[in-house]
Amino acid sequence: MRITPFHAKYYANVLSQKHGHNGVERLSRSLFDACVDLNPHQIDAALFALRSPLSKGVILADEVGLGKTIESGLLLCQLWAERKRKLLIVCPASLRKQWQNELDEKFNLPSVVLDAKTARDFKKKGVINPFDQKQSIVITSYQYANRQQAEIRQVSWDLAVIDEAHKLRNVYLPKNKIGKAIKWALEDTKKVLLTATPLQNKLDEIYGLASLIDDRIFGHIRSFRSQYTAVKSDLEDLRERMTPFCHRTLRSQVLEYIRYTERRALTVPFTPTDDEQALYDAVSAFLSRKQTHAIPQRQKHLITLILRKLLASSTNAIIGTLEAMVQRLEALKENQSTENEDNQILGDLDIVDEYLDEEFDLEFEEIETPENNKEQDPSAYSKSLQREIDELTGFIELAKSLKTDTKARSLLTALDKGFSSLKETNAPRKALIFTESRRTQDFLLSFLEENGFKGKIVLFNGTNGDDIAKSIYKNWLNKNVSTGRITGSRPVDVKSAIVEHFRDEAEIMIATEAGAEGINLQFCPLLINYDLPWNPQRVEQRIGRCHRYGQKHDVVVINFLNKRNEADQRVHQLLTEKFNLFSGVFGASDEVLGSLENGIDFEKRILQIYQDCRDPKEIEKAFNVLQAEMDEIINAKMSETRSKLLEHFDEDVHSRLKSHLDETKRNIDRFGRYFWETSKHVLSERAGFDDDHLTFFLDKPPQGLRLETGVYHLINKEEKGNLHGQYLYRPSHRLGEYVIDTAAQYDLSERTVAFNITDHPTKISVVEALQGQSGILMLQRLNVRSFEDDEFLLFTAFTDQGKELDQEICEKIFDCTASLSTDITPLSLDERDRLKTVSQRHIQAALQETEERNHKHFNDEREKLDKWVRDVEIAAEKKLKDTKDRIRDLQRETNKTTNLDAQLKLQEQIRDLERKKKKLRREIFDVQDEAEEKRDQLIDNLRKRMESESQVEMLFNIRWEVR
CATH class of the missing domain: 3.40.50.300 (P-loop containing nucleotide triphosphate hydrolases)
Known part of the structure; x- marks a missing residue:
């Protein structure tokens, strides 16, 4: 395909266009950029999250296995493309690395996992607030977000994603310190909450998650309970109020689009020998003691849990662990320093990787207690240590004597x-x-x-430092030396190398x-x-x-x-x-x-059974x-x-998903063509292009970009990034951004453009009807700033006979190849005026569209605030009603009581409650006035934001011909 600079400028503006509405085209950039399949329910969820610029957030609650990470990844990718790059992910500590890998592999998005260590490193480099990153998405854990809530609050985030959000569902309770800290830190930030279990055991959980997003979705918990948890509650009203902020897709709704295989279980029983069982029983009995020298009291539960896991794992695992414990006891006997001994023993215990994350460590954090081992008599203390050393040494000898595993x-x-x-x-x-x-x-x-x-065989662990891994890593580096796959980070690259070796060879x-x-x-x-x-x-x-x-x-x-x-x-x-x-x-x-508060609590209960139960009957009873x-x-x-x-919010979900899928495919196809042709135009003197394989060899990188020469391959959904010896090329790549920015800024003078419909590979009837005709055309970009930025690319065009061409025909014309005529005939003043006059009609139509959309957003938000005011009133009325009910109960109790002292005390309580009742009656009006005043103030602010500013930029004028 041969295009002109006018094509390239138009294409580049389409590629970088900002969409204020929530149509599929808004996600075109992120959907094309991402190495993910086009699953319509994920597109639907991402569009739901973008639906209202006034919303402070949503809950994406698809059933497990449907890809909530992909849904939020699409949002992050789109915002990144729109240059909104203050993005935060808060998740359980164990999921931080998984998030980083997903962002990198599927969306080509840079990220940093922020914890105490990386924050210190940033501060050493002069970064005052490590959360304030300019070119990386920040990923952090619940615990670190809790500790650094003030630093998080200082950043003006464009979006925060909270994964496993059900962990914060009790945020409204005073004891939920982590939830309250995260809520405060992100109070003014738009949030996306991810959870497959937004409602598990009680309706209050919905209230908790909603309040995490916005305190004005519902009022006080009292009003929520009185409306929705009473015997005759109005669940239909609650569902209606949840619809704008909670989106859920069921597995049954997407089986047409997604194929899942099954998992099949096999069990392999084994019976330990008598000697193996004797070792297990002996060590188990030792671990069940209330106090030992070998295990520090401060982290007894955590260390005991690890030891029991190692005991069940293998003889080799427990031998090394027992030897480390003996060394510790011998050091104690020699009066060597035991400062930080609990941390040291954790390092010696062949500690499994799962116990190294801060979430687990916090869950097993124990109150520091003084060691009671050091008895008054040094001689007795030494003898006690020696007894344990001898006992553990006996375990080691028994373990080493085992002939069979x-x-x-x-x-x-x-x-x-x-x-x-x-x-x-x-x-x-x-x-x-x-x-x-x-x-x-x-x-x-x-x-x-x-x-x-x-x-x-290949090994995979937290260090990946064994000889096999080193050899695999070395070979991988040699194989990829001229590709863009080497990140320079050994932990990241060695992981990729080992996985590929397992896939291809082991x-x-x-x-x-x-x-x-x-x-x-x-x-x-x-x-x-x-x-x-x-x-x-x-x-x-x-x-x-x-x-x-x-x-x-x-x-x-x-x-x-x-x-x-x-x-x-x-x-x-x-x-x-x-x-x-x-x-x-x-x-x-x-x-x-989701019904369990967390898995670690379950694990604690299992440990307790192993520790406390001695015989099969006790074990059976405990379980x-x-x-x-x-x-x-x-x-x-x-x-x-x-x-x-939560289910069937939209009865027509199937047809909507199908529509999304069809529209998405069309948009991505168009987006891909425009990006490829624009790249060919901008890089024509810097690279050689292969249209059949969608690759090009870059031999002259643009100055200042520090890019490698070599083969670049356009991203596509089939390849999934498995491009040996090639760089993956997409709009978010530095070279892709350079191409789009360069073409969008072309300064073009008026020319005649001859469009070729004769050789076009597919039939375009509306363009074929113009064959042999000519005319004039103008392209403008209308920028509208209101609740959010919106851009319109507006064509105005006529034939020489004076017939006006609509927007769709002009877009179709630019799908055709074209050449520039050598004759340059500038547009006359009359032609310019005519284009300008008619274009005003197009501009007004676009502004009207924006205004109608803004009015809908405004009305939705106003309705929400009206309901919030009613919630506040209900809470105040409920408080008054509870007081009246209490007075009535006390009066009944007084009538039944003959004891004078008891009656006097009850009468005193009634008088106090009567005073409280009068006060509450007065307060109801104050509460109503305050809530209405706050609502009106918020609505006034919305009205001011709704006042749009617009700017029109003329991109180019041309004379056109269709041949």
Whole structure:
């Protein structure tokens, strides 16, 4: 295709156009930029979040597995393209890296994970407020956001995304300090709350999430409860009030567009030998003691939990751990310094990666208690230490004497079963093995290499510093030396190298918990939980590395079952039957996972059972109590209410999704063509282009951009970024931004443009009707600033016979190739005046469209404020009613009481309440006046914001011909 500078300028303005409305075209840039499939429900959700410029936020509450991260990623990508780059993500600590990888891989968005360490690094470089980033999206945890709430509040954020927002649903309660801190920090910021469980156990949770967005969605909690939690509550009214800020899509609504494979569970039982069981029982009894020298009291629960996990993992894991504990006790005996000893022992304990994140550490934070080990008699203290040293040394000797590792032998059975199952479905021979111990990881590597898998295994952990990883990383660097895939960060690049090696060469990856975060292993159809976490959310996170959108095969999940451990068997039963983690299309339901406050609380309860229960009967009783509590929580009678409030907001959702999909495909196709042709025009002297493969070789980078020469490939949905030896090219790339900015700023004088419809590859009837005709054309850009910026590209055109061409015909004309005539005949003054006069009509029509849209936003917001005023009144009236009811109850009690002293006390209470009642009556009017005054003030501010400013810029005039 051959285009002119006029095409390029028009295309560039389309590519950078700001849309104030919430049509699909507003998302065209982000949808084209992103390495994601076009799922219409995700587009629908993103458009919902953009619907009103006056809204302070929304809840995106799609059922689990439907891609809420993608939905918010589209929003972030679009705002980034609009140069709105003050963007924040607040999430659980364990999800920070996953978010960073998603933004990078799917949206090409730069981000920084901000915690105490990175903040210190920024401040050393002179950055006063590390949250105030100019060219990176900030990702932080709930805990760090809580501690740094003042710094967060100082930044004028364009958008904040809060993931797993149900964790903050009790923000209205005084005890919820983290929720209140985040709410205060982001009080004036537009927010997107992500949660699959906006309503789990009680309607107050809806109130909590709404108040996190905006205190004026509902009034006081008293009015909310009196309207919606009473026996005769108006759920229809509540649903209507939720519709503007809560969006939920169900799995059943999108099965036409999304194909999910299933997960199939296999269990491999094993029976430890008597010697193995003796070691387990001995160490377990030691861990159950209330106090020992070996385990510091301050973090006893956390360290005990880790030790129990290592004990169940492998003999190698517990040997190394016991040896570290002995060394610590010997240091204590020699009176060596024990400052920060609890932190030191955590470092010595072969600590699994999952316990290194700050969220877990805070959950297990214990009150500091003085050590009671140092007895008054130094000799007795020394003897006590020596007894523990001897005891632990005996455990070590017993462990080293074991001739068999029954669990490891069972792994060979598991692999054989798993690979046989994969063969039946022609799935690739890939297995991901999870362990909670790095020592177990090293042991399994040696064991499997000795049993037929030498050269077929790769390790993945928090450091990735083993010899295999180093070799893989070195080869990956050599292979990608001339591509744009090397980031320069070893942790990021070595992770990419290991995943690719597993995908392309290795059969088995043995991963610690670090492997469950932030990597996509959808090419792997077999997952083996060598060590099974007690935290159901972490189990789900593990399986989600393989069983995810894009997986082409059913995923086989294999768990081990210790036949001599009653507690292990009950944990497996709970995770299987109550959480349904291992079978079905989606695994654990959002209702089940969301019904628990968090998985770590569940894990604490499991630890308590292991610590306190000595025999099978005690274990059975304790687990029955836990299961009964879970049943009560999970089966809370909210399903009917949840369905009424959250489902079927739009009865015509299916047709809307189909419409979105069709319109999106058209817009992206147009966007892609415009971007490619504009790139060819701007870079014509700097690169050679291959239209068939959508690549170009850049040999003369623009000055000042510091770009590599080499092959660049236009992003497309099929390639998914797997472009060996090529740079991925998209509008958000520095070169893409340069192309769009350069073409948009072309200074063009009037020329004659001859459009060629004869050789156009497809039929355009409206342009064919103009063949042989000519005329004049003007393109203007109308900028309107009101509630938000809006841009219109307005064509005004006529044939030489005086017939006016509409906007669509002009757009279609510019889809044709063209050439510039050598004859330059400037437009006459009459022609200019004619174009200008008619263009005023187009401008007025666009302004009218903006005004109508703004009026709708204004009226919606005014209606919300009117309801808020009514909520405030109801809360005040409820307080008065409660006081009257209390007076009536006391009067009845007085009439029943014959004791004079009791009557006097009751009468005194009644007098106090009567005074309070009179005060409340007066206050009702004050409250009403105050709320109405506040509402009117807010409405006045909205009116001022609604007053639009407009500016018209003439982009170019041409004479046109159609040949």
